[in-house]
Structure formats: structure tokens, C-alpha cells
Amino acid sequence: xxxxxxxxxxxxxxxxxxxxxxxxxxxxxxxxxxxxxxxxxxxxxxxxxxxxxxxxxxxxxxxxxxxxxxxxxxxxxxxxxxxxxxxxxxxxxxxxxxxxxxxxxxxxxxxxxxxxxxxxxxxxxxxxxxxxxxxxxxxxxxxxxxxxxxxxxxxxxxxxxxxxxxxxxxxxxxxxxxxxxxxxxxxxxxxxxxxxxxxxxxxxxxxxxxxxxxxxxxxxxxxxxxxxxxxxxxxxxxxxxxxxxxxxxxxxxxxxxxxxxxxxxxxxxxxxxxxxxxxxxxxxxxxxxxxxxxxxxxxxxxxxxxxxxxxxxxxxxxxxxxxxxxxxxxxxxxxxxxxxxxxxxxxxxxxxxxxxxxxxxxxxxxxxxxxxxxxxxxxxxxxxxxxxxxxxxxxxxxxxxxxxxxxxxxxxxxxxxxxxxxxxxxxxxxxxxxxxxxxxxxxxxxxxxxxxxxxxxxxxxxxxxxxxxxxxxxxxxxxxxxxxxxxxxxxxxxxxxxxxxxxxxxxxxxxxxxxxxxxxxxxxxxxxxxxxxxxxxxxxxxxxxxxxxxxxxxxxxxxxxxxxxxxxxxxxxxxxxxxxxxxxxxxxxxxxxxxxxxxxxxxxxxxxxxxxxxxxxxxxxxxxxxxxxxxxxxxxxxxxxxxxxxxxxxxxxxxxxxxxxxxxxxxxxxxxxxxxxxxxxxxxxxxxxxxxxxxxxxxxxxxxxxxxxxxxxx
Amino acid sequence: xxxxxxxxxxxxxxxxxxxxxxxxxxxxxxxxxxxxxxxxxxxxxxxxxxxxxxxxxxxxxxxxxxxxxxxxxxxxxxxxxxxxxxxxxxxxxxxxxxxxxxxxxxxxxxxxxxxxxxxxxxxxxxxxxxxxxxxxxxxxxxxxxxxxxxxxxxxxxxxxxxxxxxxxxxxxxxxxxxxxxxxxxxxxxxxxxxxxxxxxxxxxxxxxxxxxxxxxxxxxxxxxxxxxxxxxxxxxxxxxxxxxxxxxxxxxxxxxxxxxxxxxxxxxxxxx
Numbered sequence: 001x002x003x004x005x006x007x008x009x010x011x012x013x014x015x016x017x018x019x020x021x022x023x024x025x026x027x028x029x030x031x032x033x034x035x036x037x038x039x040x041x042x043x044x045x046x047x048x049x050x051x052x053x054x055x056x057x058x059x060x061x062x063x064x065x066x067x068x069x070x071x072x073x074x075x076x077x078x079x080x081x082x083x084x085x086x087x088x089x090x091x092x093x094x095x096x097x098x099x100x101x102x103x104x105x106x107x108x109x110x111x112x113x114x115x116x117x118x119x120x121x122x123x124x125x126x127x128x129x130x131x132x133x134x135x136x137x138x139x140x141x142x143x144x145x146x147x148x149x150x151x152x153x154x155x156x157x158x159x160x161x162x163x164x165x166x167x168x169x170x171x172x173x174x175x176x177x178x179x180x181x182x183x184x185x186x187x188x189x190x191x192x193x194x195x196x197x198x199x200x201x202x203x204x205x206x207x208x209x210x211x212x213x214x215x216x217x218x219x220x221x222x223x224x225x226x227x228x229x230x231x232x233x234x235x236x237x238x239x240x241x242x243x244x245x246x247x248x249x250x251x252x253x254x255x256x257x258x259x260x261x262x263x264x265x266x267x268x269x270x271x272x273x274x275x276x277x278x279x280x281x282x283x284x285x286x287x288x289x290x291x292x293x294x295x296x297x298x299x300x301x302x303x304x305x306x307x308x309x310x311x312x313x314x315x316x317x318x319x320x321x322x323x324x325x326x327x328x329x330x331x332x333x334x335x336x337x338x339x340x341x342x343x344x345x346x347x348x349x350x351x352x353x354x355x356x357x358x359x360x361x362x363x364x365x366x367x368x369x370x371x372x373x374x375x376x377x378x379x380x381x382x383x384x385x386x387x388x389x390x391x392x393x394x395x396x397x398x399x400x401x402x403x404x405x406x407x408x409x410x411x412x413x414x415x416x417x418x419x420x421x422x423x424x425x426x427x428x429x430x431x432x433x434x435x436x437x438x439x440x441x442x443x444x445x446x447x448x449x450x451x452x453x454x455x456x457x458x459x460x461x462x463x464x465x466x467x468x469x470x471x472x473x474x475x476x477x478x479x480x481x482x483x484x485x486x487x488x489x490x491x492x493x494x495x496x497x498x499x500x501x502x503x504x505x506x507x508x509x510x511x512x513x514x515x516x517x518x519x520x521x522x523x524x525x526x527x528x529x530x531x532x533x534x535x536x537x538x539x540x541x542x543x544x545x546x547x548x549x550x551x552x553x554x555x556x557x558x559x560x561x562x563x564x565x566x567x568x569x570x571x572x573x574x575x576x577x578x579x580x581x582x583x584x585x586x587x588x589x590x591x592x593x594x595x596x597x598x599x600x601x602x603x604x605x606x607x608x609x610x611x612x613x614x615x616x617x618x619x620x621x622x623x624x625x626x627x628x629x630x631x632x633x634x635x636x637x638x639x640x641x642x643x644x645x646x647x648x649x650x651x652x653x654x655x656x657x658x659x660x661x662x663x664x665x666x667x668x669x670x671x672x673x674x675x676x677x678x679x680x681x682x683x684x685x686x687x688x689x690x691x692x693x694x695x696x697x698x699x700x701x702x703x704x705x706x707x708x709x710x711x712x713x714x
Numbered sequence: 715x716x717x718x719x720x721x722x723x724x725x726x727x728x729x730x731x732x733x734x735x736x737x738x739x740x741x742x743x744x745x746x747x748x749x750x751x752x753x754x755x756x757x758x759x760x761x762x763x764x765x766x767x768x769x770x771x772x773x774x775x776x777x778x779x780x781x782x783x784x785x786x787x788x789x790x791x792x793x794x795x796x797x798x799x800x801x802x803x804x805x806x807x808x809x810x811x812x813x814x815x816x817x818x819x820x821x822x823x824x825x826x827x828x829x830x831x832x833x834x835x836x837x838x839x840x841x842x843x844x845x846x847x848x849x850x851x852x853x854x855x856x857x858x859x860x861x862x863x864x865x866x867x868x869x870x871x872x873x874x875x876x877x878x879x880x881x882x883x884x885x886x887x888x889x890x891x892x893x894x895x896x897x898x899x900x901x902x903x904x905x906x907x908x909x910x911x912x913x914x915x916x917x918x919x920x921x922x923x924x925x926x927x928x929x930x931x932x933x934x935x936x937x938x939x940x941x942x943x944x945x946x947x948x949x950x951x952x953x954x955x956x957x958x959x960x961x962x963x964x965x966x967x968x969x970x971x972x973x974x975x976x977x978x979x980x981x982x983x984x985x986x
Binding site (some may be wrong): 056060380383386434 | 773774781785787
């Protein structure tokens with residue numbers, strides 16, 4: 001008998017044996033005598049949980065079927081009447097944060113984006129006017145509310161506290177519970193943290209939901225904290241990590257040296273104990289420690305082996321190779337008196353020998369058991385976590401700081417980015433499946449983050465790429481656009497002829513090769529004063545003499561006048577005095593030239609009183625600075641630091657940007673329908689969608705409905 | 715006829731093994747030990763990751779029913795997925811159950827002989843039932859008892875079932891062998907009489923029928939070609955008092971082992 005025949009015979013023999021065992025066990029199970037049917041807690045759990053699930057499902061289905069007519073009637077009576085006839089059955093909006101029309105056109109013309117080319121050919125491709133300033137939370141807030149920033153109150157990532165000139169996050173505020181109980185050195189919180197959303201205005205999906213139109217909204221920026229509305233929403237940009245920051249990674253190393261990171265990360269020592277290394281993940285402040293500080297920590301243990309290492313975090317054990325990420329690992333920060341916080345993070349083994357170095361992503365809020373609400377309803381984030389496993393919940397989930405600080409290399413950064421991107425794609429297609437009628441909107445951040453970090457490879461002489469040999473400069477951005485095009489193609493296959501598809505970006509992109517420290521310029525031109533003996537300041541205006549300062553800048557595009565009676569130590573008279581100063585600054589800064597290259601560093605200075613209208617204009621900066629192409633606010637200037645140099649090279653991997661003159665960075669608008677307007681704006685999307693679903697438009701909208709011809713080609 | 719053997723032999727008493735006499739304590743201890751053992755066996759014989767995923771999917775589809783309750787197609791498809799996921803979960807749970815089910819079933823069969831019935835009490839009547847192969851020999855069947863036992867009523871013949879029954883009473887505690895004679899052959903059957911609470915008893919002795927014998931009889935088979943099919947002693951069934959209720963031991967074991975299993979699986983972070 002040949003070998004295969006022998007194997008086949010053995011297989012048959014074992015197959016018969018196994019079948020016999022299964023039959024015997026089946027008989028034991030199916031023909032129980034007296035009490036012997038019970039086969040232990042395992043069987044009990046299996047039977048009870050599956051029975052319980054089916055029982056709950058059955059009960060709920062009976063309830064759903066019996067109450068459906070009443071609920072339907074209730075919804076009909078309660079919902080806002082739709083005055084017009086809907087022209088579409090479904091609207092699918094793909095938000096590609098930062099997709100640039102110039103690059104899109106180039107790649108389409110080169111034949112690399114066949115699906116976007118199809119949309120351009122059969123439907124529409126336009127530049128989409130962005131907001132002043134062209135910053136994601138500002139632009140997406142306008143996208144969803146249909147109003148200018150003066151009505152939604154978001155002007156930048158950061159806003160300034162008038163009482164101390166310090167920054168705070170403009171979109172949301174997370175504060176400790178209102179009531180606490182102080183016992184000795186402990187402060188026991190009585191209640192949950194208070195979360196206050198600072199974005200105003202009503203997102204257009206609220207109007208749709210009230211009219212009984214289903215909505216699934218995924219990861220649109222500036223939707224944290226999630227607001228209640230008839231639909232499901234997963235918050236995006238501005239969701240904090242477990243520390244309450246916008247993303248603080250942790251770099252654990254056995255190396256003893258290393259500067260502190262400028263921003264976005266912390267170094268944590270890793271100590272060797274024989275063959276084991278021990279370190280920890282820093283977490284949120286101990287809620288019981290009150291104002292005295294003290295952070296919660298999760299210790300972990302590393303056991304290096306030949307080509308890999310074994311890591312133990314709590315009850316989780318896993319193996320990592322050099323250059324590889326772990327899955328999402330659940331971590332629990334245990335505080336005193338039973339307080340705890342749940343998060344998830346990924347580990348990346350950077351080096352194993354001679355030193356051990358591990359990068360840990362910012363600890364994201366665990367979507368499966370969120371300590372803060374990150375979705376509406378709260379169960380939506382849990383539903384997604386149960387369906388697809390843990391996923392990044394942090395607003396800025398792609399760790400650009402870690403690449404900037406050279407903790408991660410290009411490949412490690414991209415691997416994490418695209419892992420997040422794939423999670424987002426799964427969520428989108430699930431939402432498409434669930435939303436056969438209504439609105440399905442999803443924003444992908446990958447386009448923004450990858451362009452920020454890899455623009456340096458698009459240019460021959462970008463300062464941030466000088467040390468990278470030309471043959472190692474990869475086509476990361478081209479690959480990114482191709483990947484987004486494939487996604488568009490997959491979505492096009494999922495939709496029918498009654499579905500409107502919009503591909504929208506909030507702004508475009510340009511190079512960020514030169515930094516402009518506007519605080520330095522203000523200092524050198526006598527508008528900003530430092531305390532005597534100082535030639536530079538620390539972060540956040542440390543050593544600034546406010547009693548002699550007339551103007552200052554912080555954040556990405558805002559410039560502020562130090563107005564008397566408004567700022568704590570303001571000296572400029574409001575009204576005519578402030579207006580004159582604004583005009584003077586506009587005149588001097590507009591057209592500011594970089595002496596090194598002769599290029600114009602600032603191409604526009606915009607008076608906020610002229611560009612904004614609405615109840616929150618008082619919170620706006622006084623001027624918006626429109627940097628020229630290739631320029632942006634310097635890293636120091638953003639953090640309220642005065643340096644001696646006004647212009648300098650940008651050497652960081654963060655080499656592309658959009659926080660410049662908004663006229664230079666429009667977004668994109670692709671559609672599978674013809675749109676008549678030549679110059680649509682991002683504020684026009686909300687009224688357009690409402691109109692297409694047959695709803696009346698609120699009178700406060702600044703955007704205008706676009707003229708869409710519903711003649712969708714297959 | 716045989717003389718009675720000691721009923722206090724440690725080898726025959728669970729009480730002797732565990733050092734306790736209370737059936738309640740025995741059931742509680744067994745539930746804890748067995749559930750811990752089974753949970754650990756389940757952990758190492760199952761695909762924990764796949765079970766976690768299957769359970770998560772089940773929960774997700776349940777949440778989908780709630781989240782998208784106004785969209786009937788979504789609700790209906792979620793029901794379908796719930797069914798599929800339940801099947802997947804049961805399939806994943808079946809493999810570790812194969813490892814658990816046989817030893818545990820055999821163990822429970824043995825335990826049932828200690829905990830399922832109470833021994834006979836001296837002075838209280840009980841029934842001895844004999845089943846024959848055919849009705850013809852019913853009149854030839856006789857019951858031979860040790861001196862410590864006596865028949866208290868004439869034998870009752872039930873031709874329709876090929877059975878004959880005697881009412882018997884034992885005077886003293888002991889482990890006896892009673893003998894049934896028919897067609898010139900003798901067949902013995904053990905009878906346990908004791909006021910002690912935990913003793914192994916076998917209510918029936920059977921001819922052939924391997925599976926039934928394995929589950930219900932603790933005695934060797936009756937010779938295959940003899941005229942007697944079965945000899946049965948009607949022991950009173952045991953009820954255990956726990957939490958103010960009377961329980962059959964298996965129900966108490968079921969509830970306690972589930973609770974203990976839930977505790978152990980949570981503490982040991984095992985997916986079941």
C-alpha cells in the first residue's frame with residue numbers, strides 16, 4: 001500500500017473512532033437516566049448562556065413586534081413633519097480629513113485613482129471652500145452645523161483663558177465631579193466627572209433624526225462629548241485619552257539618558273531585575289488624591305528572550321518581536337479605595353538588545369467599558385467593540401508626536417495608522433449595512449495624519465527630509481490616496497441608484513518647511529514685552545510683561561490684542577484703540593517676507609469682526625493669520641513662547657500642514673451626482689443634505705443648499 | 715444466605731472519605747471542588763479566544779436589536795445572526811465538554827449511589843421486586859432472607875409485567891445479601907440497612923443491559939441465561955435540606971456548581 005493509501009486508511013480508522021466516541025457521548029447526553037444528564041458547570045454555563053441569549057432575544061422580539069405599531073405611531077406623531085418629498089433614500093458621506101484637491105487631481109490624471117476619476121467624470125469634483133482658519137475641529141464643526149465659527153464657537157484646537165492667558169481645549173472640558181468628600185488625605189469623588197461640550201450649533205443629523213430619518217455618524221471631529229439625538233454616533237477628534245490629554249504616549253527604556261519630550265509623550269524608566277525588566281504605564285491622576293497630585297500606574301514586566309520578549313501586564317501575557325505591535329491590551333488602573341479606570345493600549349517593541357525599549361500608545365478609553373461617554377447611545381461604542389474587538393477611541397489616535405520625537409520610525413507609525421484605518425473601515429461598512437435609509441457619515445483621519453507626517457517626501461528639499469536618502473523616500477502619500485480610492489470603490493459597490501455619495505475633505509494640504517514665530521515678531525516690533533533681562537520666554541508666556549504687551553499669539557492661527565477690561569492685564573483700550581492696533585498689525589504682517597528665501601510668509605491677515613458673525617464672536621481671536629504656502633506658526637509660537645528667531649526651518653517629521661491662509665487649502669467635494677455650483681463651501685453640505693431629504697432649512701444657516709441633480713449613474 | 719457485613723467500613727462510605735456525615739456539606743464541598751476542576755479543564759481544552767469572540771458577537775447582535783430597533787430588516791437580520799452565533803458558541807463549547815462529560819458523568823453516577831437514596835431503616839418495611847424473563851416461572855420464584863429480615867406480607871404476582879413483589883422488613887442494621895431462587899438457580903442482591911446517612915446503595919441488580927446497569931446498578935450483572943431479569947430493592951429517595959428548601963442532590967449540585975463555577979471563572983479569568 002502506498003503512503004497516501006496508508007494515511008487515508010489511518011484517517012478513516014481515526015475518523016470511525018472519533019465518530020464512535022461522539023456517538024457514545026451523544027447517547028450519554030441524549031439518553032440520560034435520572035440525574036446523570038448534568039455534566040458540570042461548563043455544560044451548565046453553555047446551555048444557560050445560550051438559552052438565556054435566545055430567551056432575551058425572543059422576549060425582546062416579542063416586545064419589539066407587539067410595540068412596533070405603537071412606536072411607529074408615536075414616532076410619526078412626535079417627529080418633525082417633513083414638508084417636502086425626499087429626493088434621495090440615503091446619503092453616504094465619506095470624510096477624508098485633509099484630502100487635497102491638487103494632489104487628488106494629479107493622481108487622478110496619472111490614472112492612479114480610478115474610482116475618484118469615475119466620480120469626477122460622471123458626477124462632480126470641486127474644490128470645497130474651507131473655514132477661517134482651515135483647522136479640522138473648526139471646519140468639521142461648520143460642516144455639521146452649516147454655520148460660521150461665530151455661531152459654533154470653535155476657532156482652533158485651543159482657546160485662551162482670559163484670566164491667566166493659559167490655553168484650554170476649545171471643544172470640550174472634562175472636570176472632576178461637583179461634589180467630593182474629603183477624608184484625611186483622600187478626596188472621594190461623589191459622582192461622575194463633568195463633561196461639557198463647548199461646540200455650539202445643532203449638527204444636521206439632529207434635524208434628520210427628529211424627522212425620523214436614521215443616522216449613523218462615525219468619528220466626525222468635534223463630536224465629543226456625544227450629544228443625544230435619534231441615531232447612533234461615535235465621537236471622533238477631541239476624545240481624550242485616559243489621562244485626559246489629547247494623546248500622551250509612554251516610552252519605557254532601560255537607557256538612563258534621554259531628554260524630556262517637548263510634547264505628547266513621557267519617558268518612563270525600565271529597571272532590570274536579573275532576567276526581568278520592570279516598568280509601568282502612567283495613567284490618570286488618582287481621583288482620591290485630590291489636588292495633591294499622584295497618578296495611577298499599571299506595572300508591567302518584560303522577559304527578554306532571543307528574538308522576542310514576553311510581556312506581562314496584569315493578567316495579560318503576550319509575546320512581542322522587535323518591530324511589532326501587540327494587539328490592544330486592556331489595562332486597569334487601580335486607585336485607592338477601589339477606584340479604577342479602564343483603558344486599552346498597544347505595545348511596540350523598539351529594541352531588545354543591548355537595551356530594552358518599548359513604546360506604549362496613549363491609553364485609550366476602553367470602548368467596551370467606557371469610563372467616559374464616547375458614543376451615543378453609550379452602548380454603540382460597546383456594540384462596535386463586541387463586534388470588531390477593541391479599537392482606538394482617542395480623538396488623535398495616530399501618534400504623530402511619537403514620530404516627531406523619533407520614538408517611532410516611519411513604518412511603525414504607518415502600521416499603527418493603517419490598523420486604526422482598517423478598524424474605521426469595518427465600522428463604516430457595518431454602518432452602511434445598518435443604514436439602508438437615511439444618513440451614513442464617517443470621517444477618516446488617516447489622510448490628515450499621513451500627509452502631516454510624510455509631506456517631506458513629496459519635495460526635493462524639504463528641511464525635514466534632508467537626512468533621509470532619496471532612495472528611502474517612499475511614496476507614502478500616493479499610496480494613501482490609492483488606498484482611499486479603493487475604499488471609495490468598495491463603497492460605490494455597496495450603494496444603489498437612490499443613494500447620494502459625497503466625498504468631502506475639510507481642507508487641503510501644503511508644505512510646512514518654514515516656521516514663523518509670530519510672538520518673536522511681536523516682541524521685536526514692540527508689541528509684546530518681556531520682563532527685564534529676558535530675551536526669550538518660556539512656554540505659555542512665562543516671563544511676558546503683560547503690563548507692556550499689546551498683542552500676543554497662541555494656538556495655530558489666532559492673534560490676540562491685549563484688551564483692557566477683557567484680558568486680565570489688558571492695556572489696549574477696546575473700541576477704536578483696539579481697532580487701530582488690529583489695522584496696524586494687519587498692515588505690517590500682511591506680506592511679511594522670509595529674509596532667507598524671499599518668499600512671502602504671511603499672505604493674509606483677516607479681521608475676525610469681518611469674517612465671523614454670531615453670538616460667540618467675542619470668544620474669537622482678534623485676527624486670523626493666513627500663512628503663506630510653505631509656512632506655518634512655529635512649534636514654540638503655538639505654545640505661547642517668545643524666541644529670538646522669527647523664521648526657522650521645520651525639521652520635524654510633521655512636515656505638511658493646512659493651518660495657513662485658508663484660500664490656499666480648499667478641501668475636495670466629490671459626488672456621484674452633478675452639482676451645479678462652481679465654488680461650494682463646507683458650510684453648504686448641511687443645508688444640502690437637509691434639503692435633499694425634504695426638510696425645511698433652519699434660518700440661521702450660513703451655508704446654502706447646493707443644486708444637486710439626482711441622476712445617479714450605476 | 716450471607717451474614718451481614720459492617721456498614722461502617724470506610725471504603726464504602728463517602729463520609730469516611732471526606733470525614734463528614736452531612737450530605738449537605740458533602741454536596742457543597744463536591745460542588746466547589748468539581749466546579750473548580752471542571753472550569754480549569756474547560757480552560758485548557760477550549761479555544762478561549764474563539765469562545766470570547768463568539769460571546770462578544772452574541773452580545774453585539776443583541777445590542778444591535780436594541781440600537782436599531784426601528785429598522786425592522788436590521789432587527790430581523792440580527793435575530794438570524796444571534797441564532798448563528800449561538801450555534802457557533804455551542805459548537806465551541808462542545809469540544810471541551812467532550813473532555814469533561816465522560817469522567818464527570820461517571821463520577822456523578824457513583825455519587826448518585828451515595829446521595830440519591832437513603833439506606834433502609836430497621837423496622838420499616840420496604841419492597842423487593844423481581845422481574846422474570848417470562849410469566850411461566852413467576853410461581854417458581856422464591857425469596858430467601860437472612861435471619862435479620864422477615865417477609866411481612868404474601869408475595870404479589872403481576873403477570874402483566876412478569877413481576878413478583880414482597881414486602882420485607884429488616885430488624886437490624888447491616889449490609890445483607892438476599893437471595894432469589896428460581897428454576898433451581900440462586901441470585902443474590904445486596905440490601906443496606908442503616909440509620910447512618912451516607913452509604914453506598916445499589917437499588918437494582920440487572921441482567922445484561924450494559925448502559926442501564928452502568929447508570930443505575932452498582933452490582934455485577936445477573937447471569938445472562940438465567941430466568942431472572944432484575945432484582946430491585948425500593949430504597950427511599952434522599953432529599954437534602956439547604957437554604958430552607960428540600961432539594962434533590964443533583965439540583966443542589968447543579969445550582970451550587972454553577973454559582974461556584976461562575977465565581978471561579980471570574981477569578982481565574984476563564985471564558986466559558
